[in-house]
Amino acid sequence: MRKVAILTLFLLASLASSARAEHGGVAFIACNARAIFVNILGSQYAESLSYQGLNDTDKLVEVFISDTRTWTMLITTADGRSCILLVGNYWEVVSEGEEE
Secondary structure: OHHHHHHHHHHHHHHHHOOOOEEOOEEOOOEEEHHHHHHHHHHHHOOEEEEEEEOOOOOEEEEEEOOOOOEEEEEEOOOOEEEEEEEEOOOOOOOOOOOO
Protein backbone atom coordinates (compact mmCIF):
# COMPACT_ATOMS: atom_id res chain seq x y z
CA MET A 1 0.00 0.00 0.00
CA ARG A 2 2.87 2.38 0.78
CA LYS A 3 4.21 1.86 -2.75
CA VAL A 4 0.88 2.94 -4.22
CA ALA A 5 0.86 6.07 -2.03
CA ILE A 6 4.38 7.06 -3.07
CA LEU A 7 3.68 6.35 -6.73
CA THR A 8 0.49 8.41 -6.44
CA LEU A 9 2.49 11.36 -5.12
CA PHE A 10 5.00 10.89 -7.93
CA LEU A 11 2.12 10.77 -10.40
CA LEU A 12 0.75 14.06 -9.14
CA ALA A 13 4.17 15.66 -9.46
CA SER A 14 4.57 14.26 -12.97
CA LEU A 15 1.16 15.47 -14.03
CA ALA A 16 1.91 18.92 -12.69
CA SER A 17 5.04 19.11 -14.83
CA SER A 18 3.58 17.65 -18.01
CA ALA A 19 0.31 16.83 -19.67
CA ARG A 20 -1.27 13.44 -19.11
CA ALA A 21 0.87 10.86 -20.84
CA GLU A 22 -1.07 8.88 -23.41
CA HIS A 23 0.03 6.75 -26.31
CA GLY A 24 -2.29 4.87 -28.57
CA GLY A 25 -5.21 5.40 -26.20
CA VAL A 26 -3.33 3.93 -23.20
CA ALA A 27 -2.97 6.19 -20.15
CA PHE A 28 0.16 5.67 -18.09
CA ILE A 29 0.54 6.03 -14.32
CA ALA A 30 3.53 8.40 -14.59
CA CYS A 31 6.28 9.32 -17.06
CA ASN A 32 9.78 10.65 -16.52
CA ALA A 33 13.40 9.94 -17.45
CA ARG A 34 14.22 6.23 -17.22
CA ALA A 35 17.18 6.89 -14.93
CA ILE A 36 14.88 8.50 -12.35
CA PHE A 37 12.57 5.48 -12.27
CA VAL A 38 15.46 3.01 -12.07
CA ASN A 39 16.89 4.95 -9.13
CA ILE A 40 13.56 5.12 -7.27
CA LEU A 41 12.68 1.50 -7.92
CA GLY A 42 16.07 0.36 -6.66
CA SER A 43 16.52 2.64 -3.67
CA GLN A 44 12.95 2.79 -2.35
CA TYR A 45 11.51 -0.58 -3.39
CA ALA A 46 14.60 -2.80 -3.84
CA GLU A 47 13.33 -3.67 -7.32
CA SER A 48 15.86 -4.54 -9.98
CA LEU A 49 15.58 -5.19 -13.70
CA SER A 50 14.56 -8.81 -14.23
CA TYR A 51 13.00 -8.99 -17.71
CA GLN A 52 13.08 -6.86 -20.83
CA GLY A 53 12.04 -6.98 -24.46
CA LEU A 54 10.89 -4.85 -27.39
CA ASN A 55 7.21 -4.45 -28.13
CA ASP A 56 5.73 -4.26 -31.63
CA THR A 57 6.44 -0.51 -31.84
CA ASP A 58 10.14 -0.93 -30.88
CA LYS A 59 9.69 0.42 -27.37
CA LEU A 60 11.56 -1.25 -24.54
CA VAL A 61 9.32 -3.00 -22.01
CA GLU A 62 10.98 -3.84 -18.69
CA VAL A 63 9.88 -5.58 -15.50
CA PHE A 64 11.57 -4.69 -12.21
CA ILE A 65 11.04 -7.16 -9.36
CA SER A 66 11.99 -7.18 -5.67
CA ASP A 67 12.79 -10.12 -3.39
CA THR A 68 9.46 -9.43 -1.66
CA ARG A 69 7.79 -9.94 -5.09
CA THR A 70 6.63 -6.35 -5.70
CA TRP A 71 6.99 -5.41 -9.36
CA THR A 72 6.83 -2.51 -11.77
CA MET A 73 6.52 -2.58 -15.55
CA LEU A 74 8.05 0.30 -17.53
CA ILE A 75 7.91 1.17 -21.21
CA THR A 76 10.76 3.29 -22.56
CA THR A 77 11.13 5.19 -25.83
CA ALA A 78 14.39 5.60 -27.74
CA ASP A 79 14.95 9.04 -26.19
CA GLY A 80 15.04 7.57 -22.66
CA ARG A 81 11.59 8.67 -21.53
CA SER A 82 9.86 5.96 -19.49
CA CYS A 83 6.30 5.49 -18.35
CA ILE A 84 4.99 3.16 -15.66
CA LEU A 85 2.54 0.73 -17.25
CA LEU A 86 1.62 -1.37 -14.22
CA VAL A 87 2.65 -2.01 -10.62
CA GLY A 88 1.78 -4.97 -8.45
CA ASN A 89 2.56 -7.51 -5.76
CA TYR A 90 3.23 -11.25 -5.64
CA TRP A 91 5.19 -11.64 -8.90
CA GLU A 92 5.66 -15.32 -9.58
CA VAL A 93 7.71 -17.10 -12.22
CA VAL A 94 5.83 -20.11 -13.51
CA SER A 95 7.96 -22.87 -14.99
CA GLU A 96 6.79 -24.78 -18.02
CA GLY A 97 4.37 -27.49 -16.96
CA GLU A 98 3.35 -25.68 -13.75
CA GLU A 99 0.41 -23.78 -15.28
CA GLU A 100 -3.00 -24.54 -13.88
